[in-house]
Amino acid sequence: MVCERPVRALVIGAGIGGLTCAIALRRVGVDVKVYERATELRAAGSGLAVMSNAVTALSGLGIDLCLDKRGQAVESFRIMNRRGRRIRDLPFNDACDRAGAPSYCLSRTALQEALLVEAGDCPIHLGATAAGFETAETGVSVRFTDGRSASGDILIGADGFNSAVRRHLFGPEPARGTDHHFRLGIAELRHPLLTTGAVRHYWGSGQRFGLIDIGHGRCYWWAAMSTSAGASPAHGVKDSLGQAYECWADEVRAVIEATPEQDILTVPSHDRAFLERWGDGPVTLIGDAAHPMLTTLAQGAGMAMEDAIVLARTLAEPATGHDLVASLRTYERRRRDRTRSMVAESRRMSDLEQAARPVRRLVRNGSFRLTPRRILTRRIAQALVFQDGPAAEPSNVQREPSSRTQVTVPAPPLPERP
Numbered sequence: 001m002v003c004e005r006p007v008r009a010l011v012i013g014a015g016i017g018g019l020t021c022a023i024a025l026r027r028v029g030v031d032v033k034v035y036e037r038a039t040e041l042r043a044a045g046s047g048l049a050v051m052s053n054a055v056t057a058l059s060g061l062g063i064d065l066c067l068d069k070r071g072q073a074v075e076s077f078r079i080m081n082r083r084g085r086r087i088r089d090l091p092f093n094d095a096c097d098r099a100g101a102p103s104y105c106l107s108r109t110a111l112q113e114a115l116l117v118e119a120g121d122c123p124i125h126l127g128a129t130a131a132g133f134e135t136a137e138t139g140v141s142v143r144f145t146d147g148r149s150a151s152g153d154i155l156i157g158a159d160g161f162n163s164a165v166r167r168h169l170f171g172p173e174p175a176r177g178t179d180h181h182f183r184l185g186i187a188e189l190r191h192p193l194l195t196t197g198a199v200r201h202y203w204g205s206g207q208r209f210g211l212i213d214i215g216h217g218r219c220y221w222w223a224a225m226s227t228s229a230g231a232s233p234a235h236g237v238k239d240s241l242g243q244a245y246e247c248w249a250d251e252v253r254a255v256i257e258a259t260p261e262q263d264i265l266t267v268p269s270h271d272r273a274f275l276e277r278w279g280d281g282p283v284t285l286i287g288d289a290a291h292p293m294l295t296t297l298a299q300g301a302g303m304a305m306e307d308a309i310v311l312a313r314t315l316a317e318p319a320t321g322h323d324l325v326a327s328l329r330t331y332e333r334r335r336r337d338r339t340r341s342m343v344a345e346s347r348r349m350s351d352l353e354q355a356a357r358p359v360r361r362l363v364r365n366g367s368f369r370l371t372p373r374r375i376l377t378r379r380i381a382q383a384l385v386f387q388d389g390p391a392a393e394p395s396n397v398q399r400e401p402s403s404r405t406q407v408t409v410p411a412p413p414l415p416e417r418p
Contacts, residue, residue, distance in 0.1 A: 005031075006029050006030060006031045007029075007030045007031065007153045007154065007315065007324065008030075008031045008032075008033075008139070008151075008152040008153045008154075009025050009030050009031065009032045009033070009152055009153065009154050009155075009156060010033055010035065010140065010142055010150055010151075010152040010154070010155045010156070011025075011032060011033070011034045011035070011156045011158055012034075012035050012130055012142070012155070012156065012157050012158060012159045012164070012165050013034075013035075013036060013037075013157070013158035013159035013160060013163075013289070014034050014035075014036035014038075014041060014124055014126075015158065015159075015160055015287070015304075016048075016108075016111065016112070016115065016287070016301050016304050016305070017158040017160075017286050017287030017288065017289070017304030017305070017307065017308060018034055018036070018156075018158035018159070018286075018287075019034070019112070019115035019116065019118075019119055020058075020115060020304060020305045020308040020309075021156055021158055021286055021307075021308040021311065021312075022034050022119055022122050022124075023063060023115065023118050023119050023122070023308075024061055024063070024308045024309050024311070024312035025308075025311070025312050025315070026119075026122060027061045027062065027063070027312060028061070028312045028313070028315060028316040029316070030312070030315065032122055032123075033122075033123045033125065033150060033152070034122060034123065034124045034125065035124075035125045035128040035130065035142070035144070035150065036124060036125065036126050036127075036128060037127070037128065037129045037130075037159075038126060038127070039126050039127045040126065041112065041116070041124070041126070043107070043108035043109040043111070043112040044108055044184075044265060045107075045108075045109070045184075045185070045186055045263055045265060046107070046108055046184040046185070046186065046220065046222075046265055047105060047106065047107050047108065047184075047186055047212060047214050047220025048105070048106070048107075048108055048111065048220075048298070048300070048301050049074075049103060049104065049105050049212075049298040049299075049301065049302070050065075050067055050071075050103070050104045050105075050106070050111065050301055050302065050305070051103045051298065051299060051302045051383070051384055052095075052096045052099035052100070052101040052102060052103045052384040052385075052386075053099060053101075053299075053302050053306060053383065053384050053385060053386040053387075054301065054302035054305040054306060054386075055067070055101040055102065055103070055104070056099065056100060056101045056385075056386040057305055057306045057309040057310075057386045057388070058305060058309065059101070060309060060313075060386075061309060061312065061313070063118060065111070065114040065115065065118060066114060067104040067106060067111075067114070068102075068104070070104075070106050070110040070111070070113070070114055070215075071104045071105055071106025071107070071110060071111075071214050071215050072104065072105055072106070072196070072197055072213050072214050072215030073102040073103065073104055073197055074092060074093070074096070074102065074103045074104070074105060074197055074199055075093065075195070075196060075197025075198065076089070076092070076093070076195065076197060076198050076199065077089070077090040077092035077093075077199045077201075078090070078198070078199070078200050078201070079201050079203065079368055080200065080201070080202050080203070080249065081202065081203060081204070081365075082202055082203065082204035082207070082209075082245075082247070082248045082249065082252075083247075083248070083249055084193070084202070084248075084249030084250070084251070084252075087203065087365055087368055087369060088368045088369055090376060090380065091373050091376055091377040091380065092199070092380060094373075094377045094381075095377050095380035095381040095384050096384060098377065098381040098384070098385065099381055099384035099385045099386075100385075103384065105199070105212045105213065105214045105215075105220065106214050106215070107186055107214055107218070107220065110214075111301070125148075127146070128144050128146070128148065129144060129145045129146070130142055130143070130144055130145075130159075130164050130165070131143045131144055131145045132168065133155060133165075133168065133283070135155075135280075135281045135282055135283065139151060139152055139153040139154070139282055140152060140153070140154065140155040140281070140282045140283060142155065153282060153324055154282045154283070154284070154324055154328065155282060155283045155284075156283075156284055156285070156286060156311070157169075157283070157284070157285040157286070157289045157290075158285075158286050158287055158289055158304075159289055160287070160288045160289060161175075161270075161272075161288045161289075161292045163285065163288070163289035165283065165285060165289060166275075166285055166289050166290070169279065169280055169283065169285075170275065170277075173272055173273070174272075175268075175270040175271070175272055176270055176271050176272060176273060176347075177268065177269070177270045178269040178270065178294070178350060178354070179206075179226060179227060179354070180206070180207075180224050180225055180226050180227055180269050180354055181224075181225060181227055181266060181267065181268050181269055182222050182223065182224055182225075182265075182266070182267045182268075182269055182295070183222070183223040183225065183237065183241055183264055183265065183266055184220075184221070184222050184223075184264070184265040184266075184267060185220075185221055185222075185255075185256075185259040185263055185264045185265065186214070186218055186219070186220050186221075186259075186263065187218065187219060187221070187255050187258040187259040187263075188217050188218050188258065189217075189218070189219050189251075189254060189255050189258050190217060191250075191251045191254055191255075193249075193250075193251050194211060194213055194219060194251055195213070196213060197213055198211075198212070198213045199211075199212050199213070200212070200251070201353075202248060202249060202252060203353060203361075203364070203365070204248070205355075205356050205358075205361060206226050206354060206355070206356030207223070207224060207225055207226070207244065207245075207354075208223070208224040208353055208354060209221065209222070209223050209224070209245065209248065209252050210222045210223075210224075211251060211252065211255060219255060221252075221255050221256075221259075222295075223241060223244070223245065223256075224269070224354060225244060226356075236261055237261060237264050237266065238256065238259070238261040238264060241256050241264070242256055242257070269294060269295070269350070270292075270294075271292045271293050271294050271343060271346070271347060272292050274291060274339075274340050274343050274344070275290065275291065276336065277332070278290045278332045279328055279329070279332060281325055282324055282325055282328065283328075284311070284328040284331065284332060286304060286307035286308055286311060287300075287303065287304030287307055287308075288300060288304065290307065290335075290339070291303065291339040291340070291342070291343055292343075293339075293342055293343040293346040293347075294346040294347050294350045295346070295350075296345075296346045296347075296349040296350040296353065297342060297345060297346045297349065297383060299342055299346070299383060303338075303339055303342055306335070306338070306386065306388065307331075307335055307339075309388075310331055310334055310335055310388050311328075311331045313388075314327050314330050314331040314334065315327050315331075334388060338387060338388075342383070345383075352364050352367075
């Protein structure tokens with residue numbers, strides 16, 4: 001006999017993945033509560049991309065974040081050397097056309113605002129640091145460090161790279177680093193070489209730089225620098241950046257100069273070994289909690305959004321929706337190949353693009369110059385096409401009492417996120 005109440009989902013983390021998950025689950029009739037460790041929702045002062053695949057995935061559940069108003073659609077994508085000489089114009093718009101939707105670049109703050117508007121009255125509990133959880137045949141219970149607790153039918157870990165839910169499920173895991181880190185910033189800049197909708201990547205020897213129009217007279221930039229090229233005691237971050245890129249293209253130097261030092265962020269470049277199993281019982285993971293990847297393909301947000309949509313659609317399917325544990329494993333199986341390939345390709349491309357040795361740089365530049373346009377288009381489109389089938393119609397997901405036996409295991413304390 002089917003219970004009349006909707007499924008209750010607890011989402012840990014109110015970042016891009018967590019908010020998208022809450023929105024998508026509510027679209028298919030799931031009762032959602034979000035719990036966030038931070039005491040206020042404040043996005044980092046950097047930018048990101050919501051690629052065509054994510055736009056298509058969202059639209060399948062009728063979710064429109066008005067990205068055309070909040071950011072800027074990509075209109076051109078050029079690879080250059082450090083002096084600003086063209087290596088290759090990528091057929092990015094051709095790939096977007098093949099995918100059936102544009103790709104957008106915008107600030108994290110703008111995307112967060114869009115998600116919060118779409119989330120509406122969804123309960124978001126701040127200052128809620130998870131201390132542990134227990135599962136039973138009736139669902140899952142989460143304990144928080146301030147003494148609060150919450151119970152639901154399913155638990156979704158959307159708590160990012162240092163996921164507490166993942167650590168509780170699978171224990172501590174080492175991060176996989178790289179030989180570089182990132183400086184990030186957003187600045188107001190109008191430059192004749194930064195046209196509307198432009199994405200510009202500059203490649204040097206063991207250094208890269210990205211310059212992206214995010215609309216409204218602003219651009220997002222990133223600098224991939226060797227881990228040995230940090231700020232020296234005698235120089236601040238901005239001075240060190242200026243020195244590291246002093247011989248680069250004029251627009252690169254201009255955007256560094258236009259960015260206040262206090263607005264420049266430093267973040268590591270790392271991922272984790274791909275996890276083939278994301279959950280257990282009524283618990284699963286999405287986004288960076290499940291499959292953290294390097295930023296080379298700009299698909300971190302996109303994969304989290306795809307995860308959220310596929311999870312919601314899987315729970316809404318009549319064939320799986322009444323067995324929640326089976327639904328979560330089905331969702332994981334549907335996402336595994338796609339996300340595994342993204343993690344691997346992001347690392348491969350990072351190693352290629354960050355090349356420092358002369359021979360490696362020749363291979364890098366030559367491969368982009370000489371690859372036929374149709375092949376490049378096909379390769380880019382593989383990432384930009386949402387591959388998980390037709391959208392499910394929104395419906396009320398109800399829970400059927402499970403007959404499977406689950407063991408309640410006391411949980412160790414969950415680590416705090418940075």
